[in-house]
Amino acid sequence: xxxxxxxxxxxxxxxxxxxxxxxxxAMGGEGTPQRKWRRPAGITAGVMAMTxxxxxxxxxxxxxxxxxxxxxxxxxxxxxxxxxxxxxxERMTRGLWAGVLLIVAGSILVSLx
Amino acid sequence: MIAxxxxxxxxxxxxxxxxxxxxxxxxxxxxxxxxxKVATNAGDDKHAINPQLFxxxxxxxxxxxxxxxxxxxxxxxxxxPLVIAFNLAAVTYILIPLGSWVFLGEQxxxxxxxxxxxxxxxxxxxxxxxxxxEERL
Numbered sequence: 001x002x003x004x005x006x007x008x009x010x011x012x013x014x015x016x017x018x019x020x021x022x023x024x025x026a027m028g029g030e031g032t033p034q035r036k037w038r039r040p041a042g043i044t045a046g047v048m049a050m051t052x053x054x055x056x057x058x059x060x061x062x063x064x065x066x067x068x069x070x071x072x073x074x075x076x077x078x079x080x081x082x083x084x085x086x087x088x089x090e091r092m093t094r095g096l097w098a099g100v101l102l103i104v105a106g107s108i109l110v111s112l113x
Numbered sequence: 114m115i116a117x118x119x120x121x122x123x124x125x126x127x128x129x130x131x132x133x134x135x136x137x138x139x140x141x142x143x144x145x146x147x148x149x150k151v152a153t154n155a156g157d158d159k160h161a162i163n164p165q166l167f168x169x170x171x172x173x174x175x176x177x178x179x180x181x182x183x184x185x186x187x188x189x190x191x192x193x194p195l196v197i198a199f200n201l202a203a204v205t206y207i208l209i210p211l212g213s214w215v216f217l218g219e220q221x222x223x224x225x226x227x228x229x230x231x232x233x234x235x236x237x238x239x240x241x242x243x244x245x246x247e248e249r250l
């Protein structure tokens with residue numbers, strides 16, 4: 001896999017994670033005060049992010065075997081962990097680092113296959 | 114103990130059991146990826162995405178499977194803790210390569226299986242802390 005394809009893969013995972021977070025904020029929890037515009041704006045942003053992820057993923061599927069490409073989906077967990085760490089100032093525990101390292105090591109092995 | 118005068122809440126039919134819905138979601142999500150691959154395999158090799166793709170039954174089947182999977186997932190999450198859902202979702206990392214081998218005839222070399230096993234293990238290791246983070250994000 002070339003660097004360009006790898007960056008496209010990261011774009012897919014980032015858009016998918018962003019889409020999930022937009023949807024979640026748009027729906028809000030029960031009893032959460034919502035501004036009128038917040039729900040449609042969140043849903044629109046979520047749909048746009050998911051649409052980008054979908055079409056780039058289809059493009060990548062054309063080029064690579066599914067069993068080769070799919071394990072890289074594990075990166076969405078890594079992106080979520082780092083997003084939580086950056087935006088929520090969540091502490092990176094040893095368990096999280098172990099999980100991240102396993103996903104990265106596994107992805108490297110898949111990319112070598 | 115049910116308060117007097119209050120009717121007991123009717124149990125939903127077995128089909129709507131949250132764990133079954135979670136399994137359906139995982140199965141449909143895996144099926145959708147295989148259908149997307151079938152759709153992109155057809156058509157010309159020059160363009161990644163071409164108009165022909167949008168007439169493919171596999172693409173639309175994949176979209177329907179994907180949306181149904183999302184509905185089942187959201188339904189299940191109403192009563193199943195996120196950590197269990199995340200752990201069960203890790204099954205897709207095994208189901209999809211298996212499906213690629215069985216339905217698409219892809220050869221999965223041992224080194225790829227080893228990589229898939231490591232990714233799955235990593236996903237399982239971070240399921241608990243990640244579910245707490247996801248709830249806050």
